Amino acid sequence: MFIETATRSVAKSLSWRVLATLTTFSLVYIFTGQIETAITVGGLEVFVKMAVYYLHERGWNKLNFGRKEIRPVVVWLTGLSGSGKGRLSEKIAEWLDSKALKTERIDGPSVRKLFPELGFSRPERIGHIKRVGLLVSTLEKNGIFVVASFVSPDQDAREFVRSLCKNHIEIHIASPFDYTRNEKHRMLVERAKAGEIENFAGINEAYEEPQNPDLRIDLSNEEDEVALQKIFQLIEQRMHAG
Amino acid sequence: MFIETATRSVAKSLSWRVLATLTTFSLVYIFTGQIETAITVGGLEVFVKMAVYYLHERGWNKLNFGRKEIRPVVVWLTGLSGSGKGRLSEKIAEWLDSKALKTERIDGPSVRKLFPELGFSRPERIGHIKRVGLLVSTLEKNGIFVVASFVSPDQDAREFVRSLCKNHIEIHIASPFDYTRNEKHRMLVERAKAGEIENFAGINEAYEEPQNPDLRIDLSNEEDEVALQKIFQLIEQRMHAG
Incomplete structure (x- = not known):
């Protein structure tokens, strides 16, 4: 992050005023041939333009x-493992970035890489998603857009996250x-079906479907591009809503 | 957060150019009495000033x-319960705010209010502080200053947080x-000493002192103001260090 110091602004303003006034002075001198008129107009311009600029800004x-x-x-984004959440969330974050909006992308695997000791039992999962909620809502409070993709199978935990945020879209x-x-994913699903993986949402663990999501998207029925357009439109509405 | 749209900037630039040129035109007319000269100078100024402004910006x-x-x-800020961390962190956050830097303050009580189920056992504490580390480092990555005050008695957890951050000061x-x-605090300490509260750092739980903190401050020996000046100076150094 760079800041422009007050010194730089003062120096820049002065150098601009000198250049601008020299320009006016030269124009007047060229067209009137009178050096005195050129000096008077140029000299007065310094002060008059400052006042006009000030009034212009206030107006x-x-x-x-x-x-x-x-x-x-x-x-x-909530949904089963392998549903395409991650792929979409990457595109959403890219789109927000392209609009020069500060954006943070966060998902299950990246957080779990940091906290390998995190389990998948219901209380562990719920506690985990709630803490992610604190992260995303603090980012939101600081003017940062967040794209979060988590299986997040528990309704309670999702509601808690929503309650912390001011402008929350559930997809x-x-x-x-x-x-x-x-x-690789297909193999995981097979192993879960064979009972080799526990707490696998949608197989041997409940996935509580959102009751009133802002959008529901089935990527087996809908092209990514079409789904993304719907999402972008909804984000546009919400970011501009008073 | 407000943004100025491109439309607004264009409208503002145009209205400024009209005003500025009318000003020049009027000055020339008043001092020469020649309307033709005034029009020529004013008309040329529009183009010449745009070019000069552009070159000025590029330079x-x-x-x-x-x-x-x-x-x-x-x-x-790490330290025993009642050491004055919270009081100082409030002042630090105010000072950062006063410099128009985006700042987030976070402390144990406010996080534990959100997560009442969080325990104080060593593994729970360490997991908790590590997750706070993810929060503070994500904020830092997004250009936000963080003032965090936690007892954080465990060296490992503090080191983990430091490892996630790029520009970390331990006090x-x-x-x-x-x-x-x-x-109220004195009573808590008495109760902990009587064995009524478990896992109370410094009484019936170890507080692992930081080995190489960036600053060590004992508020029983030092006025708040003196301590704060040291802290502000250190922050100034670190925020400007390349």
Whole structure:
């Protein structure tokens, strides 16, 4: 992060005033041939323009024309393992970045890499998602957009996260298990089905479907691009809503 | 968060150019009495000033004079319950705010209010502080200063937090137990001494003193103001260090 110091602004203002006034002085001198008139006009311009500039700024400050309030959005993607949450959330974060909005992407695997001791039992999961909620809501409070993708199978935990946020969008990625495009993933699902992995949401653990998600998307029925357009439109609405 | 749309900037630029040129036109007309000269100078000014402004901007972009890089800092206060961490961290956050730096303050009680189920056993504490580390380092990554005050008695957990951050200051508030100015606090300490409260760091639980804190402050020996000046100076150094 760079800041422009007051010294730099003062120096820049002075150098601009000198250049601008020299320009006016030269123009007047060229067209009138009178050095005295050129000096008088140039000299007066220094002060008159400062006053005009000041009034111009104050006037604009009173006008709301072209001013837009942006409210950061927390986009929460929930859905089964392999449903395509991660792929979409990457695209959403890229899109937000491309609009020069500060964006943080966060997902289960990256957080669990930091905390390998985290279990998958119901109380551990719920505690985990709640703490992620503190993270995303603190980011939101500081003007940062968040794209979070977590299986987050527990309704309670999701509601807690929503309650912490001011501008929260819940997207249910409802693609079925057989949708997954990833071979490694398919193997995980097979192993869970064989009982080798415990607490696997949708197989040997409940996935509590969101009752009123802002969007529900099934990527086995819908192209990524179409789904993304819906999501982008919803984010646009929410970031501009007063 | 408000943004100025491109439309607003265009409208503002145009209205400024009209005003500025009308000013020049009027000055020339008043001092020469020649309307033609005034029109020629004013008309030419529109184009000449735009070119001069552009060159002025480009020139300044190449100059680093007055440009300062700011790196957000994570200020971590560790110390016994009642040592004065909270009081100092409030002042530090106020000071950062007063410099128009985005700042988030976070402490044990406020986080534990959100997660009442959090215990105080060693593994619970360590897990808790590590997760706080993810929060503070994500904020730092997004350009936000953090002032965190936690007893955080475990060296491992503190080291983990430091390892996640890029620009981390550890301050050990080393005031002794009998320092506390708070009556409620004194009672807590008495109860812990009587064995009524478990896992109370410094009484029936180890407080592992930081080995190499960036600062060590004992508020029973030092006025708040003096301590704060040292802290502010250190933060200033670190936020400007390349």
